[in-house]
Amino acid sequence: MPGGIPRAQPPPDDLPRHPLWRFRRNPLRRGTDVAQAWIGLGLLLAVLVAMPGAMFLIGDTAYRHYAHTARHQAATRHQSTAVLLYDSPRHPEPGSDEEKRTRYRVEVRFTDRLGHSRTGCVDAHPGLPAGSTVTVWTGPEGGITDPPMTAAEIRSRCMGWAIIAALAVALAGAAAYGIAERTLHRRNLAAWDTAWARTAPRWTTPT
Numbered sequence: 001m002p003g004g005i006p007r008a009q010p011p012p013d014d015l016p017r018h019p020l021w022r023f024r025r026n027p028l029r030r031g032t033d034v035a036q037a038w039i040g041l042g043l044l045l046a047v048l049v050a051m052p053g054a055m056f057l058i059g060d061t062a063y064r065h066y067a068h069t070a071r072h073q074a075a076t077r078h079q080s081t082a083v084l085l086y087d088s089p090r091h092p093e094p095g096s097d098e099e100k101r102t103r104y105r106v107e108v109r110f111t112d113r114l115g116h117s118r119t120g121c122v123d124a125h126p127g128l129p130a131g132s133t134v135t136v137w138t139g140p141e142g143g144i145t146d147p148p149m150t151a152a153e154i155r156s157r158c159m160g161w162a163i164i165a166a167l168a169v170a171l172a173g174a175a176a177y178g179i180a181e182r183t184l185h186r187r188n189l190a191a192w193d194t195a196w197a198r199t200a201p202r203w204t205t206p207t
Contacts (some may be wrong), residue, residue, distance in 0.1 A: 026118035032184040034190075039180045047173035054169045059162035067153045073148035082136045082144075084128055085119070091126035099126055108134065112142035120144040 006095045091099040103123035114119055122136055124142060140144040 032188055036181060041176055043173045043177050043180075047169055051166050051169045054165040055162040058165035059158045062158045062161040063154065066149060066157055070149040070154060076140045077145060077148055078113040078138045079147075080110045080112065080136055080138055082108035082120075082122060083131050084108050084124060084130050084132045084134065088124045088126055088132075090127040094127070098193050102126055105203050108136065110136055110138070110144070112138050114142065116142060119140055 088106045089104045091098055091102055102197070104126060105121045106124040106128070107119060108122050108124075109117060109119050118138075120143065122134055124132075124134055126132075136144050137147045
């Protein structure tokens with residue numbers, strides 16, 4: 001055949017197969033197929049075992065952090081009453097659900113924990129006239145800040161970190177399987193080339 005021995009052509013990887021075909025005995029199953037099957041099963045079990053532990057560890061660490069932060073905020077932040085200096089803008093759709101959710105930035109005057117009169121901006125309901133009062137929280141330096149974190153906010157943030165931990169474990173398992181699969185695939189290609197180099201001369205007639 002012109003050009004020497006043709007290149008080996010391994011079977012395509014997109015052939016329809018049973019999901020557990022690598023565990024079934026058949027004459028075409030290779031050692032790398034068995035290895036890939038057991039690697040996949042081992043990584044799956046490892047992910048299932050590690051995921052709850054990672055979620056608990058990260059969630060507990062996050063809870064301790066946010067609980068400490070909430071206690072510090074409660075000890076250093078002060079609740080005060082502020083007075084609107086200007087009218088709050090009116091919403092274009094009075095009485096609507098959107099109006100109930102909308103807040104406008106309005107300048108207010110308030111007294112900090114040291115008794116000093118200060119001004120700042122807060123999010124106020126639509127349509128409040130000047131002179132209306134709103135509740136504000138002030139920080140250690142007297143400026144307006146967010147209220148201390150609530151128990152619900154702490155739980156929500158901890159759950160978020162626990163979910164991130166679970167996703168990280170799953171992605172690590174998927175990455176490990178992908179590396180193993182690529183490595184075994186390269187070994188299969190090398191084995192095909194070696195086998196073809198021994199077999200091709202009996203099926204071809206180089207010229």
